[in-house]
Amino acid sequence: MGLNEKVAVITGAASGIGLAVAEDFAASGAKVVIADIAGDRAAEAAERIRSNGGTAIGLAVDVTDREGVQVLFEQTEAKLGPVDILVNNAGISVDRGVRRITDEEWQRTIAINQTGVFLCSQAAAKSMIGRRTGRIINISSRAWLGWFGQLAYASSKGGVVSATRSLAIELAKYGITVNCLAPGLIDTPLLRREPQEVMDRLLQAQPMGSLGAASDVAWAARFFADPANHAVTGQILYVCGGKSLYAQPASS
Amino acid sequence: MTDTQLRYPRLAVLASPGTATSKAVADRLQSTGWVVKTISEAPAPEEIDALLAGQETIDGLIYEPGLLDGSTAISAGSVVDSMLKLVNQLRPHLRPRADGGARILTISSRDGLGWPNRPHIAAAAGALVAVSRSLALQLGPDGVTVNVVAALPPLGSVLRDAGRPAGTHLREPEPLTPAPVTAEDIASTSEFFLDTRSGYITGQVMYCCGGASLLSSLSV
Numbered sequence: 306m307g308l309n310e311k312v313a314v315i316t317g318a319a320s321g322i323g324l325a326v327a328e329d330f331a332a333s334g335a336k337v338v339i340a341d342i343a344g345d346r347a348a349e350a351a352e353r354i355r356s357n358g359g360t361a362i363g364l365a366v367d368v369t370d371r372e373g374v375q376v377l378f379e380q381t382e383a384k385l386g387p388v389d390i391l392v393n394n395a396g397i398s399v400d401r402g403v404r405r406i407t408d409e410e411w412q413r414t415i416a417i418n419q420t421g422v423f424l425c426s427q428a429a430a431k432s433m434i435g436r437r438t439g440r441i442i443n444i445s446s447r448a449w450l451g452w453f454g455q456l457a458y459a460s461s462k463g464g465v466v467s468a469t470r471s472l473a474i475e476l477a478k479y480g481i482t483v484n485c486l487a488p489g490l491i492d493t494p495l496l497r498r499e500p501q502e503v504m505d506r507l508l509q510a511q512p513m514g515s516l517g518a519a520s521d522v523a524w525a526a527r528f529f530a531d532p533a534n535h536a537v538t539g540q541i542l543y544v545c546g547g548k549s550l551y552a553q554p555a556s557s
Numbered sequence: 558m559t560d561t562q563l564r565y566p567r568l569a570v571l572a573s574p575g576t577a578t579s580k581a582v583a584d585r586l587q588s589t590g591w592v593v594k595t596i597s598e599a600p601a602p603e604e605i606d607a608l609l610a611g612q613e614t615i616d617g618l619i620y621e622p623g624l625l626d627g628s629t630a631i632s633a634g635s636v637v638d639s640m641l642k643l644v645n646q647l648r649p650h651l652r653p654r655a656d657g658g659a660r661i662l663t664i665s666s667r668d669g670l671g672w673p674n675r676p677h678i679a680a681a682a683g684a685l686v687a688v689s690r691s692l693a694l695q696l697g698p699d700g701v702t703v704n705v706v707a708a709l710p711p712l713g714s715v716l717r718d719a720g721r722p723a724g725t726h727l728r729e730p731e732p733l734t735p736a737p738v739t740a741e742d743i744a745s746t747s748e749f750f751l752d753t754r755s756g757y758i759t760g761q762v763m764y765c766c767g768g769a770s771l772l773s774s775l776s777v
Contacts, residue, residue: 437735473771474771474772477733480734512694512759513697513700520754521757524752534745534746535734535736536734536736538734538768539768539776542758546759550694
C-alpha cells in the first residue's frame with residue numbers, strides 16, 4: 306500500500322494522531338505537509354521526518370481562517386505539488402456538560418472541529434476535481450455517538466460525519482473518495498494524565514479492554530489514502546476496540 | 558498492503574462456495590505472503606479435521622457465503638448457523654491475544670440495507686452484520702477482531718445483470734465513483750481488515766460499493 310510521491314496535507318499534525326499519520330504516510334513514500342497552529346512544532350516534526358529519510362515540511366495554519374487555509378494550499382503546491390491527500394485532523398475537545406459550557410467554548414469547538422474541515426476540504430477539492438483524483442480523510446471521534454460532558458465536541462464530530470458523507474456523494478464522480486475515522490480510546494500523553502481509577506473505568510467500558518495507539522489510526526488512514534482503494538467512500542470507520550458496539554455508561 | 562510485517566507465514570482459512578469473490582480474496586492474500594486454505598462455507602467435521610491436521614495457528618478466518626455472486630440457496634438462518642459453527646470449531650486454533658490475536662472477516666452484501674427482489678440475501682446480509690457485531694463483543698477480550706465487508710455485487714456477478722426489480726421503479730445500485738466495483742476491490746478491503754495492524758478495529762461494517770450505499774439510513 307504505497308503512497309509514493311503523493312502530496313499529503315495533514316492538519317493538527319505536530320503531535321498525537323496527526324503526527325502518527327504524517328510519520329506513517331512519509332514512511333510510505335508520501336511527501337507530507339505537517340500543518341498545525343503551532344508552526345514551530347510543525348517545523349520540528351517535519352525536521353524529524355526528514356532526518357529519517359522522509360519528505361516533509363511544516364507549515365503554520367489556523368484552520369478556522371479562510372485566508373490562512375488558502376495560503377496553506379498555495380504553499381503546499383509551490384513547494385511539493387498539488388495536494389493528493391488531505392487529512393482533516395485538527396481539533397479540540399472541551400469536556401463540559403450542557404449546564405456549564407459557554408458560548409465561546411461552543412463556538413470555538415465548532416469553528417476548529419467542523420468549520421476547519423469545511424475550509425480545508427473546499428480548498429483541497431478545488432485542486433483535486435480538475436485532476437479527477439484525490440483522497441480526503443476526516444478524523445471524527447467515536448464520541449459523535451454522544452458521551453457525557455461532550456456536548457460541543459460530540460456535536461462538532463457529528464458534523465464531521467455528516468460532512469464526510471455529503472462530500473463523498475458530491476465528489477465521487479470526480480474520483481475523489483472521502484472517508485472518516487472515528488477513534489475511541491487512543492493512548493496519548495493527555496489520556497495518560499487521567500487518574501488510574503478513571504483509566505480503569507474507561508477500560509472496563511471497552512469491549513477489547515485495551516487502549517488503541519495513534520499508529521492504529523494512522524494505519525487505517527493509510528488504507529483510505531491509498532490511490533488503489535477507489536471503491537470505498539463515505540465510510541465511517543471506528544478505530545475503537547469495539548467501543549462503538551457497546552460501551553458501559555459508567556460515568557456521568 | 559505489501560509492507561505487512563510478516564513475522565511468520567500467516568494462515569488464512571477461507572470458507573466459501575468457491576466464488577469469484579473468494580478467488581480474488583485468496584489471490585490477494587497469497588500475493589502478500591499469506592497461506593490460504595479453502596474449505597466449503599458449511600464444512601463437514603471431516604473437512605475441519607483435515608484442515609487442522611498438522612496446523613498450528615490460524616491468523617485469519619474469512620467467511621464468504623456467496624451473497625455477492627448469486628448463490629440461490631441462501632437464508633439468514635443457514636448463514637448464521639454456518640458461521641457460528643465454523644467460528645466455534647476454529648476458535649481454539651485462533652492466534653492468541655498475546656501473539657497479536659486473530660482476525661475474522663465476513664464478506665457480506667450491501668443488499669443487507671434492503672433490496673426489493675433479493676429479500677433472502679438481504680436478510681442473510683443483515684444477519685451476518687448482527688452476528689459479526691455480537692462475535693466482536695464476545696471475542697474482543699481474546700484479541701480476536703470480527704468485521705464485515707458489505708459490498709456491491711462486483712463486476713461479473715450475475716446480480717449485476719439482474720435488471721430492474723419487478724414492480725418497482727428502482728434500478729440495480731451503481732457506484733457513484735467512476736470505476737466499477739470489482740472482486741479485487743473487495744479483496745483489497747478484506748486484506749485491510751485481516752492485517753495485524755487492524756487489531757483495534759472490530760465490529761465494523763465497511764461498504765465497498767463506490768458510495769452506492771450512502772443514501773441508506775442504515776449505512777452510517
